[in-house]
Amino acid sequence: MKVVIFRSTRDVIQCEKECRKVQIGCRVIPVPRSISPLCGMALEIKDEAGDAVLKVTEGLSIKVEIFDRDKVKL
Numbered sequence: 001m002k003v004v005i006f007r008s009t010r011d012v013i014q015c016e017k018e019c020r021k022v023q024i025g026c027r028v029i030p031v032p033r034s035i036s037p038l039c040g041m042a043l044e045i046k047d048e049a050g051d052a053v054l055k056v057t058e059g060l061s062i063k064v065e066i067f068d069r070d071k072v073k074l
Helices: 009-021 047-059
Strands: 002-005 026-030 041-045 065-068
Touching (some): 009 026, 009 047, 041 047, 047 065
Antiparallel strands (some): 002 041, 002 065, 026 041
């Protein structure tokens, strides 16, 4: 699994909505402030969905960072 980190809550919600439209499985999860002080929410996605989510965020002009979940302490 991967964790997608956003700069704002609005970006998380917008990306989740668009991902669901194109049938990319995702769920909103909390993010510790030690990982990102910008937003307390993130999306959890399957490993193989990383490129598809990047296309979605690029189309929405949203900047994100993607981490491997097992390397991030949630």
